[in-house]
Amino acid sequence: MTTEPTSLDGPLHGLRVLELSRVLAGPWASQMLGDLGADVIKVEQPGQGDDTRRWGPPFLPDGSRDSAYYLCANRNKRSIAIDIARPEGADLVRKLAERSDIVIENFRVGALARYGLDYESLRAIRPDVIYCSVTGFGQDGPEANRGGYDFLIQGMSGVMSVTGRPDGEPGEGPLKTGIPISDLSTGLYATISILAALNHRYRTGEGQYIDVALLDSQVALLANQASGWLNGGVEPKRMGNAHTLITPYQDFTCADGDIMIAVGNDRQFAKLCDVLGVPDLATDPRFAESGERSANRADLFAVIKPIIAGRTSADLLEALDAAKLPCGKVNTVPEILAHPQIEARGLIHELTRDDGTPVKFLGFPGKLSRSPATYRRVPPRSAQHTAEVLGAELGLDKDEIAALLSSGIVADRL
Known part of the structure; x- marks a missing residue:
């Protein structure tokens, strides 16, 4: 069933997301919000950028050395580089937060408080802000201060214990999945939580804090495997490609x-x-x-x-x-990327950087009949939009921007 869309701006048009995250879980969430129409401003570290920009090969052949990995999670964003460790830089981020509906960050627990960029600090200047923290283990509990990585979480969560060839077969042993499932599922849960918080804000005017952890998200995906243990006392085992309950x-x-x-x-x-x-x-x-x-x-x-x-x-x-x-x-x-069904569904898209370099990507899979996802911005170069954001969003003039650039508080594109 198809109907003509009534909006080409996306259902989240008019909302602004301030992204203080890097690698995959946080950027995956903010990219989905961007696909659905939100304006996403990605804050990166001057001279460094998102870690995944260097996670290659392959890299784009345009001189940016941006990796294919980075490209998968950063479309529909503007990139600005700010040194948040300097008071002037943190102040710029606070000003952006004051103009933002949603903040997504994935720093270690408590790390942003030292810069005045934690939830309580930003809520003081934007009471209805929706602030989402993505960490490995959550904001509390005995593991809260540990760093979390996808591979680590896959092993700790139990998912590797049910993935791989059974004991006694050639190639036996636990395996991680072929995609970073812990990061991706956390990004999805973060997006769902943010959308739920938006609806709460529309009804009540209240913002709120969202605590999303990689470990929680991955354990939640154990689904039937966990239920079998919790309700039946059956410990799941590795079955290779077989199903525990259904045959063949x-x-x-x-x-x-x-x-x-x-x-x-x-x-x-x-x-x-x-x-x-x-x-x-x-x-x-x-x-x-x-x-x-x-x-x-x-x-x-x-x-x-x-x-x-x-x-x-x-x-x-x-x-x-x-x-x-x-x-x-x-x-x-x-x-599968050349499969007629994928072509018919229109899942593969292409945008072009300002030098003509094409970037291909897999789009948002949900088909919204009245307000579909849109693809407006190619994944940006690091700090590509620093001057644009400082001028258009914070009202700084050319001399003020030049002074910030010369002092290293902000940076232009790498």
Whole structure:
């Protein structure tokens, strides 16, 4: 279903976000707010910029040496470089905060208080500000003062204990996910929390403080694995690509490569048995119901794996698809980015830097029919908008900006 949008500004148009964060979780949250129309001002360290600018290769070939990693999380932003350790720099940030609806920061617990940039200090000048702190372990608890990194959190949270090949199989052992899932999920939870706080402010006029932690966010994603332990006393184990409760629901090897088959119920299992030419399996007491199939998966696989191994992937996928069974191939990243479905959904976009360098990116996946996401600004060079923001937003004249630049309190683009 499609309808013509009524706004091309985005649903958050008119809101300003002041970003005092770097790397991924905070920038991921602020980028989503920017995609939805908010004006995002990213404050970076003079001469350094966001850490991820140097996390390469690959880098953009435009002389900026900005990495592809940085580009994935920083579109729809303006970049300004301010030395917040100097009183004059901190004062500039406070003036920007006074004009901002949302502040996102990911400094260590208590670090911004020494500069007068903590929530209590900014609430004094902007009472309805929504202030979101992103840390590894949260603002309290015995681990609060520790630094948090995605890999560390994946291991501590338990997610690595349920990811990887089972004990006794080649390649056994815990594995991290192939994407920084702890950072990304924290950015998503931060965005959800900020939007909830915005609605609260619209109803009451009150701002509020939001405490989002990588560890909390990753543990929350344990979902069914945690519920099985909390409610049933069952400790989850690594299952490789198999499912703990549903069978067959994993990868299988065909004559020419691997495919995925995801059978979610007994009706689908009966259809699979028909496709594989073994309809009697669907009424075998060992396999007829989901629980029995999982308990007897070794016996089931002894029958169906050789059959699947004798079929080509294209032939079997065509037959499974005709039977309306969930199936597919294991795509590489280049393959899925070139997939007709991704093209049809319009997920890949391109913006151009002022020197003509193209930047491609994956857009916001939600399709809002009346106020869709928009892509207005290419990921900026470090400090690209320093003069623009100081002039247009804080009303400083050219001489005042020049004095700040010469003193090193602020910096122009690297």
